[in-house]
Amino acid sequence: MMTYIIYIAFSLMALGMIMSAIRFVKGPTAGDRVVALDTLTTIGVSALVLLAYVFQRFIYVDVALVYAVLGFIGVIVIARYLEGAL
Amino acid sequence: MQALTLNQKLGRFIVNWVFLMLLWIMFTSTFAAQELIVGGLLTMIISLLSIRLFTCCDLSLLSPVKIFWMVYYFGVFLVALIQANLDVARRVISPSLPINPGVVKFKTKLKTNYSKMVLANSITLTPGTLTIDVVGDTFYIHWIDVQTTDPEKAFTEIAESFEKVLLKIF
Amino acid sequence: MSIMEIIGGILIIIGSIFLFLGALGIYRMPDIYNRLQAGTKATTLGAMSLILGVGFLEPSWMLKSLVLIIFIAYSNPISSHALARATYRRGHYPLILSDDKENMDAYQEVVPHEKEKEEKV
Incomplete structure (x- = not known):
């Protein structure tokens, strides 16, 4: 039962990642691309936490935490750059 | 300073x-x-x-009364967050995309920077609203389905339930 | 299956559905502000619910999952706000569908509109 739940969750997340990737490639402005990148980061963090459960490795949760922090700082820096304040 | x-x-x-x-x-x-x-x-x-x-x-x-109001605020916020998600889900799934976007503004009574930040974050996570900027005590909100452009009415619609509790905390 | 596993499984399914809906919103919405609306809200609740579900499945991970949840709930609105402001100041204005175009955009009293420019990135 748990196996099926994890299959369903990973399939939905993969579909979501594909859609954000399409927006990342298509996006008419730079802002659209950054929004898509932000969504990709959030989905990636969730996927890492679920993978940590699948492989039973606690350390992957720390990887997810660092990834979340770096993604947040990256988006903030790009936003400041687009605004022209950097 | x-x-x-x-x-x-x-x-x-x-x-x-x-x-x-x-x-x-x-x-x-x-x-x-x-x-x-x-x-x-x-x-x-x-x-x-x-x-x-x-x-x-x-x-x-750290006084008990304020901690009680913080927990209460967290409850209000969680309910609003779940409402927001059902709202967004409804809009995204329906084939015709029922949106009527626009930018509205309103004024807040909060004083400190930190409480304004908490209010702005909460507004971003509640149904159909996104904080664009805070200038002094004026909030500029992008609203996915604008019902009124009048600042007073917009304030009652969007932020009143949060601000009541935040005024008790900060 | 224990009761913890049932709760965790349900939370994981709900979380992945909302993550998917957020990405669908990113794909379908017409302009960047509406995309930010869909992207921020749905992915925030989705990630929170999924990580909480994993915390229920492995109770010894609960505290660190809570740190991750608090961080996501705190940082996602900030980054979307920064992006919305940067986009507006860069000269891409919100799409307005109703007839009352003047009153629907209150932010132009802070950042006056210039002629919208095409961007090649």
Whole structure:
């Protein structure tokens, strides 16, 4: 039962990642691309936490935490750059 | 920035220390004595160094009444977050995309920067609204389905339930 | 299956559905502000619910999952706000569908509109 739940969750997340990737490639402005990148980061963090459960490795949760922090700082820096304040 | 009195400094120091220590315990997720000692020392040094940086609040934040209102605020916020998600899900799934976007503004009675930040974050996570900018005490909100452009009415629609509680905390 | 596993499984399914809906919103919405609306809200609740579900499945991970949840709930609105502001100041204005175009955009009293420019990135 748990196996099926994890299959369903990973399939939905993969579909979501594909859609954000399409927006990342298509996006008419730079802002659209950054929004898509932000969504990709959030989905990636969730996927890492679920993978940590699948492989039973606690350390992957720390990887997810660092990834979340770096993604947040990256988006903030790009936003400041687009605004022209950097 | 005006000079801080000793009382303010001590209050900020203790509030920072308590919150950083809570964070440390969550990070290490253990109660072993050595971890607690190292964590206590580190968080003490950090909160000593950052008295001027973390300027949110002083010691009165830790009184039971305010902690009760914080928990209550968290409940209000969680309900709004789930509503927001059902709302967004409905709009995204329906084939015709029922949106009527626009930007509205309203004024808030909150004074400190930190409480404005909490209010702006909460507004971003509630149904159909996104904070674009805060200038002084005016909030500019992108609304996915504009019902009114009048500042007073927009305030009642969007922010009143949060601000009532936030005024009791900060 | 224990009761913890049932709760965790349900939370994981709900979380992945909302993550998917957020990405679908990113794909379908017409302009960047509406995309930010869908992207921020749905992915925030989705990630929170999924990580909480994993915390229920492995109770010894609960505290660190809570750190991650608090961080996501705190940082996602800030980054979307920064992006919305940067986009507006860069000269891409919100799409307005109703007839009352003047009153629907209150932010132009802070940042006056220039002629919208095409961007090649």
